[in-house]
Structures are given as C-alpha cells and as structure tokens.
Amino acid sequence: MTTAASSFxxxxxxxxxxxxxxxxxxxxxxxAGLLYWSFRFLNWAVVNAIWALPQDAGxxxxxxxxxxxxxxxxxxxxxxxxxxxxxxxxxxxxxxxACLLFISLYAVxxxxxxxxxxxxxxxxxxxxxxxxxxxxxxxxxxxxxSEFWGGLPLTFVLSTVGFxxxxxxxxxxxxxxxxxxxxxxVLCVAxxxxxxxxxxxxxxxxxxxxxxxxxxxxxxxxxxxxxxxAFVMVIAAYLxxxxxxxxxxxxxxxxxxxxxxxxxxxxxxxxxxxPQALRITIPGLVNTFxxxxxxxxxxxxxxxxxxxxxxxxxxxxxxxxxxxxEVYFFVACxxxxxxxxxxxxxxxxxxxxxxxxxx
Amino acid sequence: xxxxxxxxxxxxxxxxxxxxxxxxEVASGERIVICGPSGSGKSTLIRCLNRLEEHQxxxxxIDGVELTRDLKKIDVVRREVGMVFQQFNLFPHLTILENCxxxxxxxxxxxxxxADDLAMHYLERVKIPEQAHKxxxxxxxxxxxxxxxxxxxxxxxxxxxxxEPTSALDPEMVKEVLDTMVSLAxxxxxxxxxxxxxxFARQVADRVIFMDAGRIVEVNEPNAFFTxxxxxxxxxxxxxxxx
Numbered sequence: 104m105t106t107a108a109s110s111f112x113x114x115x116x117x118x119x120x121x122x123x124x125x126x127x128x129x130x131x132x133x134x135a136g137l138l139y140w141s142f143r144f145l146n147w148a149v150v151n152a153i154w155a156l157p158q159d160a161g162x163x164x165x166x167x168x169x170x171x172x173x174x175x176x177x178x179x180x181x182x183x184x185x186x187x188x189x190x191x192x193x194x195x196x197x198x199x200x201a202c203l204l205f206i207s208l209y210a211v212x213x214x215x216x217x218x219x220x221x222x223x224x225x226x227x228x229x230x231x232x233x234x235x236x237x238x239x240x241x242x243x244x245x246x247x248x249s250e251f252w253g254g255l256p257l258t259f260v261l262s263t264v265g266f267x268x269x270x271x272x273x274x275x276x277x278x279x280x281x282x283x284x285x286x287x288x289v290l291c292v293a294x295x296x297x298x299x300x301x302x303x304x305x306x307x308x309x310x311x312x313x314x315x316x317x318x319x320x321x322x323x324x325x326x327x328x329x330x331x332x333a334f335v336m337v338i339a340a341y342l343x344x345x346x347x348x349x350x351x352x353x354x355x356x357x358x359x360x361x362x363x364x365x366x367x368x369x370x371x372x373x374x375x376x377x378p379q380a381l382r383i384t385i386p387g388l389v390n391t392f393x394x395x396x397x398x399x400x401x402x403x404x405x406x407x408x409x410x411x412x413x414x415x416x417x418x419x420x421x422x423x424x425x426x427x428x429e430v431y432f433f434v435a436c437x438x439x440x441x442x443x444x445x446x447x448x449x450x451x452x453x454x455x456x457x458x459x460x461x462x
Numbered sequence: 463x464x465x466x467x468x469x470x471x472x473x474x475x476x477x478x479x480x481x482x483x484x485x486x487e488v489a490s491g492e493r494i495v496i497c498g499p500s501g502s503g504k505s506t507l508i509r510c511l512n513r514l515e516e517h518q519x520x521x522x523x524i525d526g527v528e529l530t531r532d533l534k535k536i537d538v539v540r541r542e543v544g545m546v547f548q549q550f551n552l553f554p555h556l557t558i559l560e561n562c563x564x565x566x567x568x569x570x571x572x573x574x575x576x577a578d579d580l581a582m583h584y585l586e587r588v589k590i591p592e593q594a595h596k597x598x599x600x601x602x603x604x605x606x607x608x609x610x611x612x613x614x615x616x617x618x619x620x621x622x623x624x625x626e627p628t629s630a631l632d633p634e635m636v637k638e639v640l641d642t643m644v645s646l647a648x649x650x651x652x653x654x655x656x657x658x659x660x661x662f663a664r665q666v667a668d669r670v671i672f673m674d675a676g677r678i679v680e681v682n683e684p685n686a687f688f689t690x691x692x693x694x695x696x697x698x699x700x701x702x703x704x705x
Contacts, residue, residue: 360551360610363512364565364617365540374564378555 148173155179162422169425177417177426178433185413185434188253190237194245198256201233205259213448215455230264249327253408255437257327261399261409265334266392272335273342278372280347291343298340304401306333311405330402338395345387349380389449393442410434463490464523465621465652466511471520473506480506481517482676490620493653495663495684498673499699504656507673508623511654512543525620541569544614548626550606552598552613558585559594562613570617577616584612588642604635608642615646622646624655660704664688672696 115121120130151172153165156179165174178185187198208229211217237256240246252260279291298306310333311326318324353376361371381388400411408416414434418427466488473481480503488494496504509515510522513529513536522529524539553561562581566572572580585591588608590601598606607627614622624643628636640662647653647666657663663670663684670687672680672695680687680696688704691697 354549354551356547356549356551357553359514360545360547360553363514363540363543363545364614365537365569366565367537370568374568375553379553382555 269338272339276343277346349384467523495667502673503676544619
C-alpha cells in the first residue's frame with residue numbers, strides 16, 4: 104500500500120507542475136482557484152437556476168434570484184424566437200427543415216467520398232431549395248416575406264448562398280489576377296484590394312441605405328437580397344486570394360505536361376489546374392467559410408435579425424431586460440457548437456492531406 | 463522527309479545566351495541522343511521544339527510547320543510532338559486511364575469509348591494494363607514514367623521528345639523505361655532524347671549530339687562518337703561519365 108502510494112508520489116513529483124516548490128504552490132493555487140470558480144459557476148448555472156416560469160407570470164422570480172441563479176427561463180420561453188426569428192409560429196417547421204437541410208449539406212461535404220462534381224451542384228441546389236421553402240407561396244405553402252426571416256436560418260442562408268454564389272466569381276477573379284492581359288489583371292487587382300481594404304459593414308450599409316437612394320421611387324429591392332449581394336461581392340474578394348494561392352502552388356510541370364499534349368488554357372484550367380488548386384486550398388476555404396459565418400451577424404447594422412440580432416431583440420423586451428448573460432451564453436453555445444465542429448474537421452482535413460498524396 | 467529543322471536558332475534567358483547558333487536536321491524515323499554537361503542547353507533545345515520555350519532568333523520547323531507566335535501553328539505542332547519529362551508530370555487527381563484519355567478526348571474530340579480503347583492499347587504496350595484504374599501516387603517511379611510515355615503516345619505523335627526520362631528513377635527501374643524506349647525506337651518513331659544513359663545511346667541512336675555552353679560541339683554516329691571523339695571537350699565529358 105505504501106509502496107504504491109510512494110511510487111505515485113514519485114511520478115507526480117516528476118511532472119512539470121510539481122517539479123519544485125514554486126511550481127507546486129502555483130499548481131495548487133491554480134487548481135484551487137479553478138475548483139472554486141467551477142463550484143460558483145455550477146451553483147449559478149445549475150443548482151440555483153430557474154429553468155421555467157409559470158405560464159404568463161412576470162420575470163420577478165428570476166429577478167429576485169438574479170445574483171444567485173441563472174434565469175434559463177428566458178431561453179425556455181424565447182428559444183424559438185432566438186433561433187427562428189419572427190417567422191409565423193405555425194409555419195416554423197419550414198425554417199427548421201431549412202436549417203436541417205443546411206446542416207446535412209455541410210455534413211455531406213465533409214466526407215471525401217462525396218468530393219465529386221455533383222457536390223458543387225448540391226451547393227447550388229440545397230440553398231436554393233431552402234430559400235424556396237422559407238419563401239413559400241406555392242404548393243399550398245403560405246408566402247412569408249423575407250422581413251420575417253430571422254435567427255439561425257437567416258445566418259445559414261446568408262453564409263451558404265453567399266459562399267456558393269461568390270465561389271465562381273472568386274475563381275474568375277483569381278484567374279483574372281493571374282492573367283497576362285494587363286486590363287483584366289488591373290481590374291481584378293483593384294476589385295480585390297478595394298473590397299479587402301474596407302470594413303464589411305461599409306458595404307452592407309451602402310447596399311441597404313445608399314442603393315435605394317439611387318433607384319427610382321417605385322423600384323424596391325428586397326433588403327435581404329441587397330444584403331446578400333453585398334455579401335457575395337465581399338466573399339468573392341476574400342476567396343479570390345485563397346484560390347490564387349492554390350493556383351500558384353500547382354507545380355509548373357502540370358501546366359507543361361498539359362501544354363505539351365496540346366491542351367489549351369480553359370481545358371487545362373478546368374481539368375488540371377483548378378481541381379488541384381482547390382484541393383490544396385481546402386483549409387483556407389474552410390477558414391474563410393467560418394469567418395463569413397460569423398460575419399453574417401453584421402446584418403444587424405441594417406436591420407436584419409440573424410442569430411445575434413434576435414438575441415438582442417429578446418433583451419430589449421422589458422420582461423427580459425438584464426438577462427443578457429443567459430441569452431448571450433445560449434447564442435455563444437450555438438455558434439461554438441458549429442465553429443468547434445468545423446475546426447475539428449479542419450484539423451482532420453490537415454492530417455488526412457499531409458498523410459498521403461492528394462488523389 | 464525532315465521532321466525537325468532548326469536553322470540558326472538563338473535563345474536568351476534575359477542576358478544569358480543559352481542557345482547559340484543551333485543548326486539541326488532530323489529526318490523521319492531518326493533517333494537522336496543529346497548529351498552534355500548540365501547548363502549546356504540540351505533541355506532548352508528540345509523544349510523549344512514544342513514551344514515550351516520561345517526562341518528569339520532563327521527558324522524552327524516541325525514537319526514543315528514553322529513555330530512562331532501563331533497559336534494555331536503551336537497547337538498543330540503540339541499535336542504532332544509528344545514529350546516525356548524527368549519528373550513524369552502525371553496528373554495526380556486522375557486515374558492512369560483518365561491521364562491517358564484526357565488529351566484525346568479534349569484535344570482530338572475522340573469519343574470516350576475509343577479513347578479508353580486507345581489508352582488500354584498503349585498501356586499494354588508499356589506493359590502495365592492492370593494499373594489503369596489506380597492513381598499515379600500508387601505507382602512506382604518506373605511505372606509512372608511508362609504511363610507518361612503511354613500518355614504521350616495516345617496522341618499518336620510523329621515525334622517524341624524525352625527530357626532526361628530516367629534521371630529521377632531508382633537504378634532498378636531505369637531498365638524497364640529504357641526497354642520501352644528501345645521498343646518505341648525499333649518501331650520507327652522519330653525520337654530526340656536528352657539523357658545520360660550512354661548504353662541506350664549506343665544501342666538505339668542514329669546520331670549522338672554533344673552540346674556545351676549552348677553550342678552543338680559534335681555530332682556523330684554512336685560508334686564513332688564514343689570511340690573516336692573529335693573535340694577535346696567531348697573527350698573530357700566522355701572520360702567523366704564513362705568511368
């Protein structure tokens with residue numbers, strides 16, 4: 104018994120955290136602090152928390168206990184609004200299905216066996232289907248104008264449709280930037296540098312506010328569409344640089360082999376260069392997508408309610424003023440789940456792509 | 463019939479004069495081996511023949527078609543001339559079969575089935591038909607180079623250029639590639655081959671060319687070239703590689 108204990112103590116002392124007196128004291132203090140804070144946090148978040156309020160009751164119960172316990176009742180009562188926005192209550196299966204469609208699209212895209220040309224068609228088809236489902240107005244589905252879309256579906260739509268539409272434009276810009284014709288090259292460089300040099304909010308603002316000023320009175324373009332177009336233009340610029348890096352990383356011998364067989368520019372680019380360039384830049388593309396996914400919260404500036412916007416709207420309600428911690432914690436969890444999944448996938452990708460040759 | 467004519471060809475890389483006054487005629491069915499120290503311009507010379515490099519002065523005619531900036535003429539020439547590279551340059555994201563059928567389908571507009579048959583025919587010629595559905599990364603160096611040869615042959619070229627095809631291979635694999643090239647030569651293919659494999663040159667070449675510092679120093683049939691070199695520079699080079 105004592106020998107087991109002493110050998111345990113011996114191994115413990117070899118660990119860096121217990122190497123000498125200073126380290127030992129620091130470790131003990133840190134662990135103690137961690138335990139104390141975890142205890143306090145769990146007390147607040149779980150033990151003393153109020154999970155639900157009686158029907159039609161005010162939030163007094165929560166306010167009284169505000170210091171001691173989290174008011175998860177706020178989430179319990181308002182999660183549908185936070186996640187789905189002001190979408191008509193009885194039709195909320197539609198945005199839910201739309202979200203599931205998007206999540207399945209992302210999941211399918213992670214599997215290597217699905218990396219075939221028709222996956223690109225899927226990235227056009229699935230967002231299209233989701234948007235149609237949200238909009239309705241056919242086959243007995245009631246029409247729901249985009250002003251009522253909000254929450255998670257809006258975040259998915261803005262980022263996924265933005266990414267899909269910006270992709271061909273980004274490829275064109277990347278190719279244009281590498282073109283030997285000066286006119287094309289200068290135009291592409293100018294476009295990319297201007298957009299990357301200015302905050303994204305500026306473009307959203309221009310799209311939402313300035314664009315209608317220049318249009319005749321009767322001509323109104325849906326606000327969501329304007330925001331979407333602004334996003335597409337911005338994403339294309341960022342994508343162009345990622346893709347350009349990939350194009351320049353394709354070995355020169357590939358171009359030479361294709362040229363020596365008589366393949367001209369476009370067949371070489373589409374069949375040989377782009378497939379290889381895109382495989383090389385997958386980590387960069389995934390990274391760009393995560394950034395865009397979070398940047399969609401900027402649409403709050405122009406009055407669209409994405410996931411973060413709905414959260415803020417809940418906090419303006421007099422009943423829930425002051426419970427920002429609980430609401431933002433919930434939203435942060437949703438963002439975190441998604442971002443963490445994608446970052447894990449990114450690491451898996453890197454392991455896979457360095458372990459064996461690309462094919 | 464002259465397949466390749468080079469008249470007073472000069473080329474510069476910036477200020478560096480890489481090809482100096484090259485004059486060369488290759489008849490149909492001739493096999494030429496080009497050798498020389500590194501930096502002598504051997505690779506540049508054959509790369510000028512399919513316009514992977516541009517020459518600044520002089521004329522190059524391939525099968526009577528002059529190589530200029532005219533893209534149409536370049537296309538015509540590239541269909542007639544096949545090239546095998548030192549680094550194989552197979553397309554890693556396509557199968558062996560797809561590597562071979564890509565050009566016939568997209569350049570010659572051949573239907574897929576015919577292209578597949580053609581590719582399998584040449585893969586059998588280079589003795590690796592069973593690898594058709596694998597990816598280049600799964601093959602050995604010697605097999606990859608043979609695929610590269612088959613890929614070029616699928617375009618039915620009149621002239622084959624080889625740019626140090628065995629230099630990147632393990633010694634054991636050099637023989638299988640050289641055997642393939644020998645059988646190609648025996649069928650009457652016009653070949654220009656930059657190589658250090660002197661055994662191959664002796665066996666197959668009609669003429670051996672020695673280049674140094676951008677000039678063609680000596681041209682002779684193999685026996686005379688190796689036993690009675692006429693220039694000192696050639697003698698020095700041969701003494702260094704034929705130890």
